[in-house]
Each structure stands twice: as C-alpha cells, then as structure tokens.
Amino acid sequence: MSTTTAAPTATGVTAAEKTGARTDEAADLIGKARERIDALDDRIIGLIQERMAVSAVVQEARLTSGGRRVNLSREMEVLAHYRDALGKPGTALAMTMLELCRGRI
Numbered sequence: 001m002s003t004t005t006a007a008p009t010a011t012g013v014t015a016a017e018k019t020g021a022r023t024d025e026a027a028d029l030i031g032k033a034r035e036r037i038d039a040l041d042d043r044i045i046g047l048i049q050e051r052m053a054v055s056a057v058v059q060e061a062r063l064t065s066g067g068r069r070v071n072l073s074r075e076m077e078v079l080a081h082y083r084d085a086l087g088k089p090g091t092a093l094a095m096t097m098l099e100l101c102r103g104r105i
C-alpha cells in the first residue's frame with residue numbers, strides 16, 4: 001500500500017484532501033468514480049427535467065378539459081412504484097419528484 005504524495009493539484013488541494021483517501025490508488029479510484037457519479041447525476045437531472053415537461057403536458061390537458069391539476073390515485077401508483085423498486089426512501093424520493101412536477105399541494 002503506497003501513501004499519497006502531498007503535492008497539491010492545480011487548485012492547490014491535495015488528492016487526499018479532495019477525496020479523503022489515504023493512498024494514491026484510492027484517491028485515483030475515487031476521482032474516477034466521482035466523474036462517473038457526476039455524469040450519472042447530469043443524466044438523472046436531465047431525465048427529471050424531461051419528466052417535469054411530460055407531467056406538465058398531462059396536467060395542462062386535464063386542467064384545460066375542466067379537471068384538476070392533481071390526480072391522487074395516480075400519485076399513489078407512482079409512489080408505490082418507487083417504494084417497490086427502492087424501499088422506503090424511494091417513497092420520499094418520489095414525493096420530492098412529484099413536488100417538482102406538479103408543485104406543492
């Protein structure tokens with residue numbers, strides 16, 4: 001196991017400080033994995049924005065037809081879908097996503 005060199009990066013921060021790792025190997029692995037995480041987060045944010053746009057189309061159509069913005073029975077299905085896939089935290093995630101898509105109720 002090698003230890004990290006203390007040489008700061010271009011930003012003046014050492015790899016150990018940036019990643020919390022104690023070896024160069026671990027700092028390198030963490031740096032690469034974080035790049036993948038950042039790319040995944042960009043995709044997830046893009047998908048959420050796409051979902052918000054599709055949800056807005058549904059809500060507008062329902063409002064224009066004389067209905068209400070919110071449909072609670074459908075929201076229960078969405079919540080159950082996330083809970084089944086991700087467990088209890090999935091429900092909280094879905095509730096946040098529904099708030100993003102239709103605002104607070």
Ligand SMILES: C=C(O[C@@H]1C=C(C(=O)O)C=C[C@H]1O)C(=O)O
Nearest residue numbers: 055058069070071074075101102
């Ligand atoms: C998009 C709809 O409208 C609203 C938004 C929902 C959503 O973003 O998933 C779900 C139910 C409704 O409160 C829908 O009814 O499908």
